[in-house]
Amino acid sequence: MGTRGWLMLVAAGVLLLLAFDSFYIVNETEKAVLKRFSRIESTDIKPGLYPKVPLIDEVVRVDGRLLTHDVPTQAFLTGEKKLLNVDAFVTWRIADVQRYIVSVGAGSNNSMVMERRARELLDPRVNEALRNQFAARTVQEVVAGRGGELPDEALDPSAVSTGEALDKSEEQLASEEDEEFRKKVQEKGATQALLEDKNDQREKLMNSVAEEVNAATLQDLGIEVVDVRVKQVDWPDEVRGRVFDRMRAERARDASEHRSEGREEAERIRAAADREETETVARAYEEAQKVRGEGDALATGIYARAYSRDEEFFRFYRSLQAYRESFKSPNDILLLEPDSDFFRYLKDSEGGR
DSSP states (O other): OOHHHHHHHHHHHHHHHHHHTTEEEEOTTEEEEEEETTEEEEEEEOSEEEEOOTTTEEEEEEEOSOEEEEEEEEEEEOTTSOEEEEEEEEEEEESOHHHHIIIIITTOOOHHHHHHHHHHHHHHHHHHHHHHHHHTSOHHHHHTSOSSOOOGGGGOHHHHHTTTTTTOOHHHHHHHHHHHHHHHHHHHOHHHHHHHHHHHHHHHHHHHHHHHHHHHHHHHTSEEEEEEEEEEEEOOHHHHHHHHHHHHHHHHHHHHHHHHHHHHHHHHHHHHHHHHHHHHHHHHHHHHHHHHHHHHHHHHHHHHHHHHHOHHHHHHHHHHHHHHHHTSSTTOOOOOOTTOGGGHHHHOTTOOO
């Protein structure tokens, strides 16, 4: 190939490159601006195919979708000066692409660099808002989501002018809040009412944080903070050990109280059982003695009637019984006089002496 051929090939390549660089495409998920000599000519370009001046115009694209940023865990003080570790995340998007590129880009046209810089700029703003909101609430409010918040009527100017709200003690306000919660339980069920009540409190805290952060980032960075959510609230490591020790001590104290109550109940049951046993044995002995007395009386009566009918036969019968009881064992020895009445019927069947 000669010199002319090479020149034509280079010219064709240059023309092809210029042709490709004469158009640009903005996708549905992107937002873009057109820069000419580092000056923004068009901003917030909609998705589509557009022409541009080759080698002069430059297109800067950024992600137009919702983005999520995990804020590093920070320690914040609550209203009662309790230190808590808070782990949160932010959902955000680029609302003003021109302001975003100017403020965050700092001369760079790389979207990844700008996004990393934007996340770094979001962290202190979110932490400041969380610090302000946590400082205005108690641990119970930020963790359990209930308690401590004044009802609307306490903030009503008309109520203040009549002294109604001022006359209410904290116990009355808490009672009114509990009564309102009980009404929700009756209307919607316990689970739903509890969830809604917690969500209401959490929504207020999160919305306040999002509004505070959004007010600063929208004007300064062109970033709209859509939502801020707390993932986890925990005690710091140095406090967690003391909290766990205190919880263990409380549980041990509760267990000791339960054991003491159990031993007391066991002693009471054992004493009642012993008393019932003694009473039952006494009643059984009384009944046995009564039956035995009645049996003896009945036997005595029978003996008396038999004796009255035939005295001699009765004596003979009783002597046979005496012989049987006396000679039951071969080792029994009786020392009696030969003319004793005991052998009366052995000598003579008539019982003669």
